[in-house]
Structure formats: C-alpha cells, structure tokens
Amino acid sequence: MTERLSAIVLAAGQGSRMRSTLPKPLHRICGRPMVLHVIDALAELDVDRVVVVVGHEADHVIKSVTELAPGGLEVTFAVQAEQRGTGDAVSVALGAFDDIADLDDDDVVVLPGDTPLLTSSSLAALVAAHREREAGVTLLTAEIDDPTGYGRVVRARDGRVASVVEHADANEEERSISEVNTSIYCFRRSLLAPALRRLAPTNAQGELYLTDVVGVLFDAGYATHALILDDPSEAAGVNDRAQLAGAESVMRGRINQRWLARGVTMWDPAQTYVDASVDLAPDVVLLPGSILRGSCRVGEGAHVGPYALLDDTVVGERASVGTVTADRAEVGADAIVASFSTLLPGAVVPAGARIGPGSVVER
Numbered sequence: 001m002t003e004r005l006s007a008i009v010l011a012a013g014q015g016s017r018m019r020s021t022l023p024k025p026l027h028r029i030c031g032r033p034m035v036l037h038v039i040d041a042l043a044e045l046d047v048d049r050v051v052v053v054v055g056h057e058a059d060h061v062i063k064s065v066t067e068l069a070p071g072g073l074e075v076t077f078a079v080q081a082e083q084r085g086t087g088d089a090v091s092v093a094l095g096a097f098d099d100i101a102d103l104d105d106d107d108v109v110v111l112p113g114d115t116p117l118l119t120s121s122s123l124a125a126l127v128a129a130h131r132e133r134e135a136g137v138t139l140l141t142a143e144i145d146d147p148t149g150y151g152r153v154v155r156a157r158d159g160r161v162a163s164v165v166e167h168a169d170a171n172e173e174e175r176s177i178s179e180v181n182t183s184i185y186c187f188r189r190s191l192l193a194p195a196l197r198r199l200a201p202t203n204a205q206g207e208l209y210l211t212d213v214v215g216v217l218f219d220a221g222y223a224t225h226a227l228i229l230d231d232p233s234e235a236a237g238v239n240d241r242a243q244l245a246g247a248e249s250v251m252r253g254r255i256n257q258r259w260l261a262r263g264v265t266m267w268d269p270a271q272t273y274v275d276a277s278v279d280l281a282p283d284v285v286l287l288p289g290s291i292l293r294g295s296c297r298v299g300e301g302a303h304v305g306p307y308a309l310l311d312d313t314v315v316g317e318r319a320s321v322g323t324v325t326a327d328r329a330e331v332g333a334d335a336i337v338a339s340f341s342t343l344l345p346g347a348v349v350p351a352g353a354r355i356g357p358g359s360v361v362e363r
Contacts, residue, residue: 003131004106006189007042008093011035011113012055012080017240023057025113026064027244030251031275031293034238035061036068037116037251042109043070044120045127051096052113053089055080085207086183087199094193107131108192110210111184114238116247118184122234129227130186136222137191137214139164140184142232150180151211153226161224164211168204179228181211182235191217251276281317299333313343316351329361337361 015024025035032040035052042050050069054061054077062077069075078093090110097108107130109123122140130138139161141153149167152174156162164181165174195216199208218224229235238244255276256269263282266272271288274280279297287305292298296310299317304310306323313326321331322339329343332351337343341355346363349355 005045005047005109005127006097006106007045007047007050007109007111008090009035009038009042009050009052009111009113010086010089010093011061012053012058012083012089013114014056015114015239018244019241023061024238025054025061027238029116029238029244029248029276030255031277033064033068034116034244034247035065035113037276038111038113038118039065039069039073039075041118041120041123043073045109045124047073047109049074049076049097051076051078051093053078053080053093055083055089085201085205086210087196087208087212090192090210091196091208094189094196097189106189107186108189109184109186112237115182115184115235116238117236117250118234122229123184126184126186126227129225133223133225135186135225136188136217136220137161137224138186139214139224139226140182140229140235141179141226142182142229142235143178144180144232145178147175147178147180151183152177153179153181155179155226156218159225160218161214161226162218163215166203166205166209166211179226182229183210183237184235185210187213188222191222195220 011025018024026033058079076096078096080089080092126140151164151166152170154163195213198216199212201207238247255274259280264280265285268288272286273291275293277295278292281300283301284298285303289307290305291309294312296313298315301318302315303320308321309325312328314330316333318334319331320336324337324341326343328345329347331349335349335353337355338357340357341359343361347361
C-alpha cells in the first residue's frame, strides 16, 4: 500500500499586530495572499488533500483561498470557532479526514499559514526524512543565534526529540538551547488524534499546544525526530508589517532570480518589481523601476520601462512600453507606447501602432 500525504494549514488567527481589518492570512506578498504561498509550496508535493483551518473572518479567507488555490489541488476548510491553541486547531482539522481510513502509512504535514517563504523542497525533505526513519513525528527545526521567543527543541541522549518547550515555559537551561521549533511537522496521522486527546492547557497561555504532542509520542516510545533547516529564514513567520516587508523583499528576489534564469533581462533587479502571478517570455527586457502587478503577460522580446506601472496588462511580442501607466490594457505586437502615456482600463493598442508621449488611451 502506497504512503499517502495530506496537509493541515493553520490560518485561524486574527493577526492583531498587523493593525489591519484584513485577516492576516490574506495580506499580500508579491501580489498573492501569504497563505496561498504556503498552499503553493504544498501543491508541489504529492498531496491528496489540504485542510485550511480558519477562524477570524472565516468566510473572507475561505472565499479568497477557494478562488486562488492552485488548480487540481483539493482544498477544504475547518472552522475553529474559539481560539484554544494549535492543538485544538489540528483537532478541528482532523474532522475533515473522517472519510479517509486511518492507515499506519498515511502522513500529514501540519504548518502555519504565515510562513510564505517556506519552499517545496524543504517540505519534501521533511516528508522524506520522516518516512525514511518511520517516525511518529518529524519536526522541521532551525538553529538561530537569538532563540528568544521560540519553542526550544529538547533532545534525548539518543538524539530523538524528547519535547518542545515554549519560551514562556522554559527554564534557564532550556532557554540556552539554540535549536528551535518552526511549527512545521510531519505526523503519522493514525497517531495524531489519540495524542491530541491527551493534551491539557497546563501552560503559561492556558492553551492546547500542538508541540506537546511531541512529548506524548516520545513517552509512548515512538520515533520522534527533527530535520534542521539549511536556511532558517524559510520558516520565518509574518506577524507585523515589518516582517511582511521583509518577506516581500526575499520573495521578490526569488522571483527575479527565477526570471533571470529563464532568459529575462533586468537592468537592475533590485529596482524591478514582478508579482508572483506575472508571466514573462524569454528576451523580455525590464528597465529599472518597472512594476508589474497581477496577471500581467509580456511577450518575447518586449521592452518595459523605465518606471512603468502595469496592472493586469498584456504586452505583445517586441512591443515597447516606456514610462507608462496601464490598467487592464492590451498592447499589440510591435507596438510602441511612448513615456508618460496612460492606458485606461480596457484600452487596446493595436499591433504595430505608435502612441505618442503623454497620450491617454481609453477603451
């Protein structure tokens, strides 16, 4: 019988430190809600089902995720009506698996919805390590210089993970540990529900901690292991606007490097802004200050910028668009749109046309 893999994404929090009416999971990074970046990474794995746990503004989050989730991926939702901790959130999510038999070789990845920089390769490595060791749980961990605020990974003499102790509950010796929990796990699903039933809110927060499942499984004699991330920044959570901006910078760098590797020229990648959903053909040239947002598509050999601002706009092959603002417009092949022009929503510049400086093109 082949091993199956499912996933639980925890996205029920309000995110009060964002100082926003928008639910935290829906704050955008490179034009895409952060929780969708997490789901995108999962989509690269052979995942049967993704359950997203929602709570604050649940209907809003469900609508956005449903509309934007990768095609072909089964995404369902579980509502955590009362915020009683990560252990409770996972218990709620497991209800969505009632139609699947509990199999010993059925695994489930659990991860937070506010880690948009996590890569599919790191998730794949976590699952591979978990299955190679036939573990009950495998944690993705990181070693950092300043672990203040993070849960510490306490290892037994044989190297297994004995427990995870949250910072607020840790003693002086435990706080000296530099290996921290990233809140990203792979569990054997048949063990997870029984372990969750043994949790109690005996901690500083008065919540049911998912981390306590590690100790439950260790005490029961199951293999409890950890995989240390090569790049700790992958697991960085986004809890405020400063962290949002930091994640945006890292993600934008990744996007630009990917397009450079595919044959796109950027005169200054540090000043070129391309959303995750943009599509660029080979030999496109992006001049400094250009911003391409939404579902822009740029054809082979086209030149854009400098300081162009394009939203959901199509630029045809070999076209040239200068310092132009365009919103839901279309520029035909070999057309030239001179600088300081504006293409209003629905505007179409025919193939081979010449639009002079400072022009306004309407629908």
